[in-house]
Amino acid sequence: MTAAHAADATAEISLEGGQATGRGAGGPAPVRVYVGYGFWIFILSDMVMFSAFFAAYAVLEGATAGGPGGRQLFDLTNVAWETACLLLSSFACGLASLAAASRNALWFHVAMAATFVLGAVFVGLELKEFAGLAAAGDGPQRSAFLSAFFTLVGCHGLHVTAGLLWLLTMMAQVLAKGFRADILRRILCFTLFWHALDIIWVAIFTVVYLMGKTP
Amino acid sequence: MSETHDAPRGELDLAPGEERPDAHGLAQGVRGYLVGLALAAGLTAASFYFCFSGLIYGPAVPAALVALAVAQMGVHLVFFLHLTTGPDNTNNALALAFGVLIVTLVIGGSLWIMANLNHNMLPMAQIMQMQR
Numbered sequence: 263m264t265a266a267h268a269a270d271a272t273a274e275i276s277l278e279g280g281q282a283t284g285r286g287a288g289g290p291a292p293v294r295v296y297v298g299y300g301f302w303i304f305i306l307s308d309m310v311m312f313s314a315f316f317a318a319y320a321v322l323e324g325a326t327a328g329g330p331g332g333r334q335l336f337d338l339t340n341v342a343w344e345t346a347c348l349l350l351s352s353f354a355c356g357l358a359s360l361a362a363a364s365r366n367a368l369w370f371h372v373a374m375a376a377t378f379v380l381g382a383v384f385v386g387l388e389l390k391e392f393a394g395l396a397a398a399g400d401g402p403q404r405s406a407f408l409s410a411f412f413t414l415v416g417c418h419g420l421h422v423t424a425g426l427l428w429l430l431t432m433m434a435q436v437l438a439k440g441f442r443a444d445i446l447r448r449i450l451c452f453t454l455f456w457h458a459l460d461i462i463w464v465a466i467f468t469v470v471y472l473m474g475k476t477p
Numbered sequence: 478m479s480e481t482h483d484a485p486r487g488e489l490d491l492a493p494g495e496e497r498p499d500a501h502g503l504a505q506g507v508r509g510y511l512v513g514l515a516l517a518a519g520l521t522a523a524s525f526y527f528c529f530s531g532l533i534y535g536p537a538v539p540a541a542l543v544a545l546a547v548a549q550m551g552v553h554l555v556f557f558l559h560l561t562t563g564p565d566n567t568n569n570a571l572a573l574a575f576g577v578l579i580v581t582l583v584i585g586g587s588l589w590i591m592a593n594l595n596h597n598m599l600p601m602a603q604i605m606q607m608q609r
Contacts, residue, residue, distance in 0.1 A: 298492025
């Protein structure tokens, strides 16, 4: 049986039985599906790692060792700008995935460039906040609370920085190789990663910044 | 495993983050992201607003913030990651459910245990006294 026949048979099984492969019938999944699925598992394990940092932060939030707490340190205007940048960046990333799906290289690069600029502004704002805290003597060594804060928020910032490098790699690969099937899979994984980082940021601005500031 | 093994896409599983191809169309895709952006922005704005407005009874503010955050995560999952409850998404949704279970256990369990330990521990001043 040739590959084409096998594919036809697969399609027929799922049509006749009304069964999709999510329930186990229909043969091996396409590469696109298991590559994306594997990366989805990685993202979920990354979220489990973040949950450990969140737990540590929540436990240590009050352990300020006589130093300043979140209420004195956090600047919500800065956080609002960071949030806006990351959300718009996520949106631009979605547009880039649409451009890739319709094989439009120009719009793909425009949207990815917008994603990069917004993500870079986010990292810049976060670095500014960190530098300000460290300069005022409120670095990670000041208290258990600040250690947990820098670990959690810094870990997210590192993820975003790594994502920015990945983003540039994807732009370069599309330039050099075009929308090949393997490149499209990498773009899919990148968009998953970028949207997941925004989900983690939602948890951070809620738990760390807003709850830290509530009177 | 070559690409020729791909059967018609609509009949198979969707990769995470993928939209149903029949619901595609560029305009519809863009509209989906716009709706997601508007909802997420609205929920974010509500979070920042309720934090200080005093509209919500003070002690209930954290619960309201958590509810808004969970809602916004849902918006991101549906409109940006295209996660559905359809049979073509079962594997992705089940993996997510398992992730949520572990995250809940780690965070909830840590807070529970540490609250108990704190509750049963002598106040710091007394410990210092005993060490003297």
